[in-house]
Amino acid sequence: MTAAQMTAQWVSKRCGPLKGVLRAPGDKSISHRALILGALAHGVTHVEGLLEGEDVKRTAQAMAAFGAGVERLGEGHWRIAGKGGFAEPADVIDCGNAGTGVRLIMGAAAGFDLVATFTGDASLRGRPMNRVLKPLGEMGASWVCRAGGRLPLTLKGGNLARVAYRLPEPSAQVKSAILLAGLHADGGVEVIEPQATRDHTERMLRAFGAQVDVAEDGAGRRIVLPAGQSLTGTRVRVPGDPSSAAFALVAALITPGSVVTVEGMLLNPLRIGLLETLGDMGADLSVTNLREEGGESVADITARYSALTGVEVPPERAPSMIDEYPILAVAAAFAEGPTTMRGIGEMRVKESDRIALMAAGLSACGVTVEEGPDSLTVVGSVRGNHPVAGGALVTTHGDHRIAMSHLILGLAADRPVAVDEPGMIATSFPGFLDLMRSLGADIEAS
Ligand code: S3P
Numbered sequence: 001m002t003a004a005q006m007t008a009q010w011v012s013k014r015c016g017p018l019k020g021v022l023r024a025p026g027d028k029s030i031s032h033r034a035l036i037l038g039a040l041a042h043g044v045t046h047v048e049g050l051l052e053g054e055d056v057k058r059t060a061q062a063m064a065a066f067g068a069g070v071e072r073l074g075e076g077h078w079r080i081a082g083k084g085g086f087a088e089p090a091d092v093i094d095c096g097n098a099g100t101g102v103r104l105i106m107g108a109a110a111g112f113d114l115v116a117t118f119t120g121d122a123s124l125r126g127r128p129m130n131r132v133l134k135p136l137g138e139m140g141a142s143w144v145c146r147a148g149g150r151l152p153l154t155l156k157g158g159n160l161a162r163v164a165y166r167l168p169e170p171s172a173q174v175k176s177a178i179l180l181a182g183l184h185a186d187g188g189v190e191v192i193e194p195q196a197t198r199d200h201t202e203r204m205l206r207a208f209g210a211q212v213d214v215a216e217d218g219a220g221r222r223i224v225l226p227a228g229q230s231l232t233g234t235r236v237r238v239p240g241d242p243s244s245a246a247f248a249l250v251a252a253l254i255t256p257g258s259v260v261t262v263e264g265m266l267l268n269p270l271r272i273g274l275l276e277t278l279g280d281m282g283a284d285l286s287v288t289n290l291r292e293e294g295g296e297s298v299a300d301i302t303a304r305y306s307a308l309t310g311v312e313v314p315p316e317r318a319p320s321m322i323d324e325y326p327i328l329a330v331a332a333a334f335a336e337g338p339t340t341m342r343g344i345g346e347m348r349v350k351e352s353d354r355i356a357l358m359a360a361g362l363s364a365c366g367v368t369v370e371e372g373p374d375s376l377t378v379v380g381s382v383r384g385n386h387p388v389a390g391g392a393l394v395t396t397h398g399d400h401r402i403a404m405s406h407l408i409l410g411l412a413a414d415r416p417v418a419v420d421e422p423g424m425i426a427t428s429f430p431g432f433l434d435l436m437r438s439l440g441a442d443i444e445a446s
Helices: 003-007 028-040 054-065 099-110 130-137 171-183 200-207 242-254 273-280 315-320 323-334 347-348 354-364 398-409 422-427 432-438
Strands: 010-013 019-023 042-049 068-074 077-083 113-118 142-146 150-156 164-166 189-193 211-215 219-224 233-237 258-264 284-293 295-303 335-342 368-371 374-381 417-419 441-443
Touching: 010 374, 019 432, 028 042, 028 054, 028 077, 028 099, 028 171, 028 200, 028 233, 054 068, 054 099, 054 422, 099 130, 099 150, 113 398, 130 142, 130 171, 171 189, 171 200, 171 219, 211 258, 219 347, 242 258, 242 273, 242 295, 242 432, 258 315, 258 354, 273 284, 273 315, 273 323, 315 323, 323 335, 323 347, 323 354, 323 374, 323 398, 335 354, 354 374, 354 398, 398 417, 398 422, 432 441
Parallel strands: 019 258, 042 233, 164 189
Antiparallel strands: 010 417, 010 441, 042 077, 068 077, 113 150, 142 150, 189 219, 211 219, 258 295, 284 295, 335 374, 368 374
């Protein structure tokens, strides 16, 4: 991406049918975890298909700062030489925009007798860290930070004790931070989650040789990491990110005549809430070539332009599609009737307040929306002959998913849609512009 593309606005315009086959970039959640577990392990880990977005690159730099050997061998192919633990870093760890990066790394670092200072960009410095600090504090870690548990923050780890912690909110980041700290806690650790959240940490810990016991517990799970685990380097193949693939799939569903296939997409049951919801809305989605790769289900997904109908999204589905509500809201704008999303309060503490920004962006584009404290309703009326107007410059507050969602909306709206801070898209989806253009999308840097 050129410097001009990084800083300019990007504008998307109504285009002809989108057609083509693409591979989604590597899954962001799995990429962070592969680097962190590789650094914690004894021996060498090879990661293939790593997402080379800005967030994950920050985690790679952090792992080097904690003493691991980190080397890029080729596109998406990284070699991590783990030292079986973290050494004290010589400088501040800057995690950029990455909430997953900083929360998981703080958990991992808490297990060791070291002091480390963490910071991030303006968005990350505004996000709550208390949710991770509370359980780490109960285990024996200590810290100083800005008011409200905000970064920058200096953490002191080591001498951790066992905790049995019930998560107050469904958060895979918090669960993972506790499990990673638990690797070096006296007595292991137990996490009870009220609703099941993405389980990549549990799966990957096992792939690195650890024992993780998981039992269903109502709608949630009880996860036990017994004491005395040690990790051994391995090979990790990162599947395509469903949270990134979502943009191309929804673009095909709302742009007349389109047929788009995403190959090698992760189909972890705790990440497929968007596909289920789009299916409920009448989307023409087909799943082929379903297979297992590195302990995860993977498949090729084809989306065809569809007449969508608004739905009530079951609130219990939220953890399995929490990052996909912005693009679902775009699909809903092109559906017939209201789509109601409830139980989505966690969206307000992401890279931005995503409920507020989607409500503002969609209404600036002429879509009727209703915002609640933890809900969003989008009223589509395309068959009632009320097309989405577009014609707005959308303020993204530097949030990559807000930017991509509105660019997709512009592909099927009456008038062009512009977004500011498009450079932030590179945090999770560095190839977004080229990939969308290769399908026939009209998106320009202006
Ligand atoms: C992630 C968990 C989710 C998600 C984030 C990635 C992870 O956050 O929004 O993008 O990799 O564990 P929460 O744990 O805060 O819900």
